[in-house]
């Protein structure tokens with residue numbers, strides 16, 4: 666796979682104006698981006714996602730470290746390297762609010778040595794693709810947030826860059842528009858051979874559209890993995906035991922002492938124990954505890970795990986065992 670962006674040990678600190686307190690927003694951040702992928706930057710509030718995105722698109726300078734875009738270091742040849750990137754940042758829309766949808770597209774399509782016919786074809790294609798045809802004569806400030814977001818991405822497409830950076834592209838959109846934006850992003854990668862980096866809080870978006878995720882916590886990269894592999898890693902260690910009799914207090918305590926994150930639920934017919942094992946052999950420790958009262962096991966299943974659960978486990982620090 667062709668490496669399009671190489672991010673080498675970036676550091677960035679901010680100094681708070683009033684208190685003069687220094688905040689290290691990004692610490693030794695290091696990852697690559699490959700051609701044709703959708704990479705999801707994920708992390709809790711304040712993790713350093715936006716800072717990383719701003720560093721990549723040249724809005725901020727790192728204190729140290731380097732970003733190479735198509736092998737060109739952006740610290741040395743800034744303009745040349747930034748030529749390959751367009752960005753849609755949250756709250757900083759690249760649109761003219763008093764122009765119509767079509768006028769915005771015409772404005773940003775202009776001056777690139779294309780004939781009028783070519784520009785018209787390109788704009789028609791984008792209006793079609795982003796389902797904005799029936800809004801082409803609407804002023805941007807009259808559009809819904811979702812329509813504005815779609816137009817902002819369409820405008821970024823006009824720059825014809827290999828890489829698009831999108832900060833929280835589905836934030837605040839209704840369900841339908843959010844799904845529409847996801848489909849558009851997938852088709853941009855598939856049909857236009859672009860590479861997309863998105864930052865998002867929305868785990869479902871990351872799971873649905875991203876090939877790979879880089880998870881940042883407290884300014885550092887804690888995971889850099891394919892999304893499907895990450896889920897698999899955690900899935901193989903999650904077991905759900907259905908028991909025919911409830912566990913005694915003593916058994917519950919013994920299990921919690923060894924597996925603090927276990928979940929135990931009782932109902933009239935069955936009891937359910939869900940445990941996260943570090944190694945599959947650890948299941949025998951559960952059997953030992955069950956043996957204390959000869960608790961009968963009805964079934965043992967691998968528990969399907971959602972990506973948001975995986976994310977929480979990683980943020981809580983439960984990733985080291987998974988990676989071993």
Ligand SMILES: Nc1ncnc2c1ncn2[C@@H]1O[C@H](COP(=O)(O)OP(=O)(O)OP(=O)(O)O)[C@@H](O)[C@H]1O
Nearest residue numbers: 679681688690708709710711712713714715716717
């Ligand atoms: N201009 C700034 N001045 C001072 N501190 C800042 C500035 N911008 C960000 N920070 C701090 O740097 C850290 C990382 O912020 P950043 O916005 O990159 O995180 P984030 O992961 O994008 O968060 P969120 O998901 O909340 O947008 C946070 O502690 C934040 O408060």
